[in-house]
Amino acid sequence: MAQKVAIVGVGQTRHTSRRPDVNDGELISEAVNAALADAQLAIKDIDTVVSGNMDFFEGHYLNDAMLVDYTGACGKAGFKMNTGGTVGTMTFISGCYCVASGLSDTCLVIGWEKHDEGPTTSCISTIADPSVDRPFTVGALLGMALICGEYMNRTGCKLEHAAMVRAQASENAFRNPNAHLRKRYSVEDVLKARIVLYPLNLLMVCPTSVGACAIVLASEAKAKKITKKPVWVKDHITVHGEYNGNHYHNQFNLPGFPRTTTQMVAGKKLLQRNHITKPLKEIQVFEMYDPCAFVQMSWLEDFGICGKGEGWKMVEKGVTAREGAFPVCPSGGVLCTNSIGDSGTVRVAEAVLQIRGDAGEHQVTRDVKTALVSGFGGAFWTDLLLLSRTPD
């Protein structure tokens, strides 16, 4: 990157099902104030404000105009992102562009969503081509169900493994005060939940949450004055996939045309160009955007973290647990907390806490020098980010 980018402050609200006590702006203020306090900065110290959420979920268009008083963007540069599930990571990456370009010394990144205000799944369904695909689209859920079945067929993964992932996520979320679903579940509890859409049951899909998360970015010169514990953005990549016609054709092996996912492309490129050949050793934690219980396993493989068919075996052996050799989503992940506009920013913020050693009860037992973060959404698009304790 042209200019090194540091994360100098993070702040998030607690996450929950409903927040009738605040409006959208008041919710945002909680995260903005927390991030500024963490950075020990005031809004006057911020050059640029980038916010992100999905307008349609709350049913008001161009909401960064209405919410400018709360975001702190008044009189400053900035813009708004709206890219589906990746909106949180894409908002963060957009903030990185501002600082890396040298045009902003400091940038405030805000992701938020208030899912208690609208019908999330119905709004998501409108991303599909209206003439041929939308009649079959059930928000983001149907695609998840299809690729989970594909993963089970291809690798021998069982429902029990998805239940293990969810039970483990519940242990992590129990320790994370900002997580939404903090109840502890056993593997048996998860398997007993009612089916939402086969093969996924209610506990195997992410919830709809209310929450906001803000992050303060700074240039190298500024960062060293602001904090003793900056976390550095080493690299990031965004991979857009072809519109699948929502037939998800790229998600299946077809005769003569092997399965190709955006996770595969992003993982290969990012690991290669950072010379990471042993990701399980060189990366110490992965805050993955995991919207359903199977994808933690299948995407570990697709990102190139482990070999094909090994994802579910890693879970079975406890490798991905908080105290395991390669912890995945020690925060509880998207499986336990999903306010879509901030799901990506929370992933970044949680990775920052792990690198700083500030994650408290859900701190992993490994010493985290390098963390991986992913975002997922849109037409199966992927963001992948590498964060580090050191700038080089």
Place this chain on the structure above:
Amino acid sequence: MEPKADVELITQEMLLKIPYRWSTGEYIGEFLQELRDSGRIYANKCPNCGRFRCPPWPVCGVCHTRMEERGKWVEVGPKGTVIGFSVVEQSFLVPTTGDMLEVPFSVGIILLDGAPVTLQHRLQETNPDKIKAGLRVEAVFKPKEQRQENIFDILYFRTI
């Protein structure tokens, strides 16, 4: 923050009911016209990478190349093989109609006979124990006089 005990929490209801009219475009329009008039399903090929799309698609996303035009389309189906599926058990609001989805609602990714291409459509079978990858299915069309030039001119795919 916990809400203050003495604050009355007021919410306001809003219902968005907004009419839209989408253009299907040249290729999808012709695809829907064929479903209506001939009861045939077509796919088309990218001249560069050789991959197929169904419904026929104007542009290959990977190559950014114009895909083959109508005269070169390949008839696929009506039989095919299920390679992926789900049965939706929980109802959701359907944004196109404003109605609740009638469940169980079964969706299949169908590898159509004739080309390495999939179509997403409804399966008649809604018992997940009776569907698996490899299941052979066949498109069932609406009677010709009832067709409405939309994707439901194919009613569903039935097990064969």
